[in-house]
Amino acid sequence: MLKTVLPPACYTEQSWFDLEREKLFGQLWLFAGFTYQLSVDNSFITRRLNGMPVLVQNCKGQIRAFRNACAHRGMPIQTEPCGTRKMICPYHGWGYDGEGALRGVPNGTLYGMCQAEKDELRLQGFAVVKIGIFVFVNLSAEPINIDDQYDEAVQRALLAISANAAPQASYTHFEKRFNWKLNFENILDWNHFQFIHPNSFAALLEYEPSGALKRPNSQRSHWFGPEGELGEVQMPSGHQDLNQLNLRDISRVIQAQLPYEPRWFSSLIEHTADPGAFLNLHLFPNLNIGSLNGETFYVQQLCPASPNTTDVHSWVFTARLKPDAAFAPHLLWGMHHAEMNVIQEDAVLLVQLQEALESADTVGVLGSQENHLAAMGIWYMNHLKGTTEQ
The missing domain is CATH 3.30.530.20 (START domain)
Known part of the structure; x- marks a missing residue:
């Protein structure tokens, strides 16, 4: 005994x-979803993992993961559990590329930001691993090897x-x-x-x-x-x-x-x-x-x-x-x-x-x-x- x-x-x-x-x-490493949910460009999954809002998105064939929060006001980039949509914040229209870098700010002159300041703004990224159809995300800044x-x-x-x-x-x-x-x-x-x-x-x-x-x-x-x-x-x-x-x-x-x-x-x-x-x-x-x-x-x-x-x-x-x-x-x-x-x-x-x-x-x-x-x-x-x- x-x-x-x-x-x-x-x-x-x-x-x-x-x-x-x-x-x-x-x-x-935490399970986030399945690859078939991410089969086309701009398809995405949103999850809450460890209390963190997480976005997993197909970015031109590459599976990326980010904190689902715009660098502007923290609004979720994607608001549905899954779907197909570009990474554009629904609140003020800020857009991001597949690396999480800021690439579009509508009415940009209103913000009074220079280009260098814009270049520093990006989504927080997370490590992603695929094993077959299973997608895993790691929230650590220094993820262990899966x-x-x-x-x-x-x-x-x-x-x-x-x-x-x-x-x-x-x-x-x-x-x-x-x-x-x-x-x-x-x-x-x-x-x-x-x-x-x-x-x-x-x-x-x-x-x-x-x-x-x-x-x-x-x-x-x-x-x-x-x-x-x-x-x-x-x-x-x-x-x-x-x-x-x-x-x-x-x-x-x-x-x-x-x-x-x-x-x-x-x-x-x-x-x-x-x-x-x-x-x-x-x-x-x-x-x-x-x-x-x-x-x-x-x-x-x-x-x-x-x-x-x-x-x-x-x-x-x-x-x-x-x-x-x-x-x-x-x-x-x-x-x-x-x-x-x-x-x-x-x-x-x-x-x-x-x-x-x-x-x-x-x-x-x-x-x-x-x-x-x-x-x-x-x-x-x-x-x-x-x-x-x-």
């Missing part, structure tokens, strides 16, 4: 939340999903009253499936007599078979060395056996990449990606809003459809309905857990199968405080 690492205060107190914003979400956050197995899995993903997605977001870490820990904790989701998600999976998830037979998988792009990816063992941890150890690629039966839409799918398997990516700090048989996919992002509230962003999409198959919006609606049901089953208990931690002296204990939760806690404490002591 393992001692818990994180104190209750890190789930409930503002001081910990502020430290997370500085040392986690202000330093690590290879230091996500290892080769994670990046190869993202590329495999990207190669099979359809460009149509269903998206929603909502607020839940619990700390983001409770949800991320819940994602790491496969043992809760049978108890919280007995008639939904758990009913799809198969288990060993011990209660552990069964590993799938990779011979049928186009991803994990001998010739597959993920054939050499090693699944994490149940136990990590808690004395030697780095950031890349916190994110994981796991598989479980999910018996494959063709569904009504399977004949529409161009390529069933992973029959018989559930693939799950736990990407620290706040991203959860899953695939069922390589036919359907979900993405969840847990954005901290306060110590006890989380903005949950949810996307679902299918594998690419055959060229002659018509897009079926009702398919995505049904997928999202099922996904939301699983999310809500978790949320009911996580809200109560959050309330219980408000007055707790300790979180409790961890079983040996929760070694990866302890690993996350140890890295978190070392990074934020330089110690694992409560």
Whole structure:
């Protein structure tokens, strides 16, 4: 049995939340959106990441990211969640180029600025990395290498999903009253499936007599078979060395056996990449990606809003459809309905857990199968405080 690492205060107190914003979400790579949302010149996404208004825009084929705030009065350059529009402030018409430099000031003589002053005005830029269809932004002035956050197995899995993903997605977001870490820990904790989701998600999976998830037979998988792009990816063992941890150890690629039966839409799918398997990516700090048989996919992002509230962003999409198959919006609606049901089953208990931690002296204990939760806690404490002591 393992001692818990994180104190209750890190789930409930503002001081910990502020430290997370500085040392986690202000330093690590954060998921911002998908490349298919940025497929043409001047297409854009706006997000609020770590409390920061962020604009990601296609600038003549290059994906750029900026603080979504005009250098004049701080007005957002783009005011919609996504769309196609040049980087021109809607308030006073100031325009910017793909490097964030000021390139147009209507009624410019009114401002009394010389050219040198105009040349100094620009949008605050952020680093951007694309891995397949997934776009990540780093808000730090000195961003870490994304290879230091996500290892080769994670990046190869993202590329495999990207190669099979359809460009149509269903998206929603909502607020839940619990700390983001409770949800991320819940994602790491496969043992809760049978108890919280007995008639939904758990009913799809198969288990060993011990209660552990069964590993799938990779011979049928186009991803994990001998010739597959993920054939050499090693699944994490149940136990990590808690004395030697780095950031890349916190994110994981796991598989479980999910018996494959063709569904009504399977004949529409161009390529069933992973029959018989559930693939799950736990990407620290706040991203959860899953695939069922390589036919359907979900993405969840847990954005901290306060110590006890989380903005949950949810996307679902299918594998690419055959060229002659018509897009079926009702398919995505049904997928999202099922996904939301699983999310809500978790949320009911996580809200109560959050309330219980408000007055707790300790979180409790961890079983040996929760070694990866302890690993996350140890890295978190070392990074934020330089110690694992409560």
